[in-house]
Amino acid sequence: KIKACIFDLDGVIVDTAVYHYKAWRRLANQLGFDFTEEQNEELKGISRIESLKIILNWGRVTKSAEEMEELATLKNTWYVDMITKMTPDEILPGAKEFLELVRSKNYLTALGSASKNSETILNQIGLINLFDALVDGNKVTKSKPNPEVFLVGAKELNVLPEECVVFEDAIAGVQAAKNGNMKTVGIGKADVLTEADIVVGGLNEMTIEKLENL
Ligand code: B16
Numbered sequence: 343k344i345k346a347c348i349f350d351l352d353g354v355i356v357d358t359a360v361y362h363y364k365a366w367r368r369l370a371n372q373l374g375f376d377f378t379e380e381q382n383e384e385l386k387g388i389s390r391i392e393s394l395k396i397i398l399n400w401g402r403v404t405k406s407a408e409e410m411e412e413l414a415t416l417k418n419t420w421y422v423d424m425i426t427k428m429t430p431d432e433i434l435p436g437a438k439e440f441l442e443l444v445r446s447k448n449y450l451t452a453l454g455s456a457s458k459n460s461e462t463i464l465n466q467i468g469l470i471n472l473f474d475a476l477v478d479g480n481k482v483t484k485s486k487p488n489p490e491v492f493l494v495g496a497k498e499l500n501v502l503p504e505e506c507v508v509f510e511d512a513i514a515g516v517q518a519a520k521n522g523n524m525k526t527v528g529i530g531k532a533d534v535l536t537e538a539d540i541v542v543g544g545l546n547e548m549t550i551e552k553l554e555n556l
């Protein structure tokens with residue numbers, strides 16, 4: 343029996359991918375190359391430092407570990423400048439309503455995000471109080487598809503992995519949930535998120551019935 347819902351942040355609750363793209367692109371341009379929005383898709387759900395490694399590889403640029411730390415920090419300052427201007431208008435359709443609905447039916451809720459900026463974002467969009475537990479890149483070290491972020495979420499909620507449903511937009515995130523023995527609802531396209539138990543276009547298409555039938 344499902345007892346808890348664990349939500350990814352970027353791509354499920356809010357679209358921060360556009361801000362990540364702007365900031366990473368500014369960094370790439372400064373280093374003398376560019377990359378496309380299509381390439382940016384591959385960075386979804388991937389941690390900050392892993393994303394940087396992928397981007398540097400696209401530009402055939404090599405940097406030391408120390409230089410990479412500096413570049414990642416620089417990107418993050420630009421990113422934080424943008425997300426601190428976010429407003430509740432940016433909540434994806436149905437996200438707030440679905441969070442309120444599951445809570446009213448006594449399901450527990452947690453955030454399971456790779457981002458180290460998740461609290462800033464949830465405060466900006468005014469949803470922080472709708473989560474019983476917050477697990478993000480500050481609490482875990484292993485990047486999705488490793489299930490750590492979701493397993494810590496289950497633990498904080500005091501439920502078993504098999505009692506959790508994970509809502510994810512990234513392939514690596516769906517795999518992480520599966521690797522953790524959790525049910526998954528893919529947010530996006532069924533031909534992309536093939537390993538998810540069900541796929542919906544957004545939380546606005548999600549119902550309690552679909553949740554209970556998983
Ligand atoms: P930060 P999610 C992920 O969020 C993003 O999809 C990914 O593009 C980003 O690199 C990662 O967070 C780390 O974010 O730089 O803020 O720590 O989808 O796991 O909520």
Ligand code: MG
Nearest residue numbers: 350352353511
């Ligand atoms: Mg995501």
